[in-house]
Amino acid sequence: MAAKSRKPDDEALIRALIDDVTNAIRAKDAGGVAKHHADDFVHFSLAPPLRAAADPKALDAWFATWRGTISYETRDLSIVAGNDVAFCHSLNHMSGVMTDGEQTDLWFRLTLGLRKVGGAWKIVHEHESVPFYMDGSMKAATDLKP
Amino acid sequence: MAAKSRKPDDEALIRALIDDVTNAIRAKDAGGVAKHHADDFVHFSLAPPLRAAADPKALDAWFATWRGTISYETRDLSIVAGNDVAFCHSLNHMSGVMTDGEQTDLWFRLTLGLRKVGGAWKIVHEHESVPFYMDGSMKAATDLKP
Numbered sequence: 235m236a237a238k239s240r241k242p243d244d245e246a247l248i249r250a251l252i253d254d255v256t257n258a259i260r261a262k263d264a265g266g267v268a269k270h271h272a273d274d275f276v277h278f279s280l281a282p283p284l285r286a287a288a289d290p291k292a293l294d295a296w297f298a299t300w301r302g303t304i305s306y307e308t309r310d311l312s313i314v315a316g317n318d319v320a321f322c323h324s325l326n327h328m329s330g331v332m333t334d335g336e337q338t339d340l341w342f343r344l345t346l347g348l349r350k351v352g353g354a355w356k357i358v359h360e361h362e363s364v365p366f367y368m369d370g371s372m373k374a375a376t377d378l379k380p
Numbered sequence: 381m382a383a384k385s386r387k388p389d390d391e392a393l394i395r396a397l398i399d400d401v402t403n404a405i406r407a408k409d410a411g412g413v414a415k416h417h418a419d420d421f422v423h424f425s426l427a428p429p430l431r432a433a434a435d436p437k438a439l440d441a442w443f444a445t446w447r448g449t450i451s452y453e454t455r456d457l458s459i460v461a462g463n464d465v466a467f468c469h470s471l472n473h474m475s476g477v478m479t480d481g482e483q484t485d486l487w488f489r490l491t492l493g494l495r496k497v498g499g500a501w502k503i504v505h506e507h508e509s510v511p512f513y514m515d516g517s518m519k520a521a522t523d524l525k526p
Contacts, residue, residue, distance in 0.1 A: 276458065276469060278469070278489040278491065278509065278511075279511060280511055280512065280514075281511050281512070281513075281514050282511045282513065282521050282524060283511070283524065284471055284487060284488075284489055284510075284511065284521075284524050284525075284526055285456075285471065285489065285526070310431075312422065312505075314465055314493060314495055314504060314505075315465065316462035316463055316464050316465030316466075317462055317463055318462050319460055319461065319462030319465045319466055319467065320462075320465055321465065321467040321493035321505065323422060323424070323493070323505050323507065325430055325431065341430060342430075343424040343430055343431065343507060343509075345424065345491050345493070345505065345507040347460060347467035347469070347491070347493075349460055358460060359458075359460075359467065359469050359491065361469065361489060361491040361507050361509065363424065363489075363507065363509030363510075363511070364430075364509075364512065365424075365425060365426055365427050365428045365429070365430065365509070366426065366427070366510065366512065366520030366522075367427075367428065368426075368427050372519055372520050372522060373518055373519060373520065374512035374518050374519065374520050375428045375430075376512075376518060378428060378429060378430050380430055380431070
C-alpha cells in the first residue's frame with residue numbers, strides 16, 4: 235500500500251469529505267452532497283439509467299421519499315490516494331422508513347473516483363450497486379449483508 | 381481535465397492494459413485477465429456476493445458457461461490518471477451464446493481503480509453492475525442500452 239502510506243494527509247482529507255457527505259445524506263441535504271461533486275461528475279446509480287450527470291433536484295426528490303432522517307453508515311472503507319487522483323470503495327448500509335410506511339434496509343457497494351481540483355478533493359465519479367441473482371429470477375440482490 | 385492532459389503516457393498504458401483484458405475475456409483466458417490484478421484486488425461483481433477477492437478458478441468456470449468466444453466491447457471509456465493512482469469508467473457490452481443455447485446480451489457499468497506497482501499499472505479494484513428497477517419488481521435492469 236505504498237500510495238496510501240505516502241499520502242496520510244490526502245487520505246485524511248478524503249475521509250473527512252466522505253464523513254461530510256454521510257452527514258448530508260443523513261440530514262437529506264442535497265446541496266451538502268452536491269458541493270463535493272466535480273462539474274463533470276458521472277453517476278452510476280442504484281436506479282436506472284445506466285449513467286447520469288449530477289442532479290441535485292433528483293436527489294432532493296429522492297430524499298423526499300424518506301420519512302424523517304436516513305440511517306446511513308460506511309463499512310470497510312479502503313482509500314487509495316495519489317497526489318491528485320484517488321479512488322475508494324466500501325460497503326454501505328442505508329435504512330429508514332419511506333413516506334408510504336415501507337421499511338428500507340439495504341447494503342450496497344460504493345466506489346468513488348476523486349480528483350484534486352484547485353487544491354480540494356472533488357468526487358468525479360460515483361458507482362453504487364447491488365449484484366443480481368443469475369438464477370432466472372434476475373432479481374437485484376437487495377438482501378445481502380457483509 | 382488537468383490530471384488527464386499531464387499524463388498521456390499513463391493514460392496510454394492503461395488503455396493498452398484494458399485492451400489486453402478485453403482480448404483475454406473474448407478468448408476466455410482467465411490467466412490473461414488475472415495477471416493484471418494486484419495481489420489485494422477487490423471485486424464488486426455482477427453476481428453475488430457483495431465483495432470477492434481475485435478468483436481465476438471462478439472466472440474459468442464462468443468462461444466455461446459460454447459456447448465459443450465472447451463478444452465484448454467498451455464504450456465511452458474515461459480515464460483519470462495521476463502519477464501512481466488512476467481510475468476509469470465505461471459502459472460495456474457482452475454478448476454471446478451460453479452452453480445451454482441461451483443468448484446473452486448485456487450492457488453494464490464498469491469502474492476500475494488502478495495503482496502503479498513496480499512501474500506497471502495493476503487493477504486494484506473492479507466494480508461491475510447494472511442498476512435495478514425500484515418499482516416493486518426489484519428486477520436487475522438487464523435490458524438497458526446506452
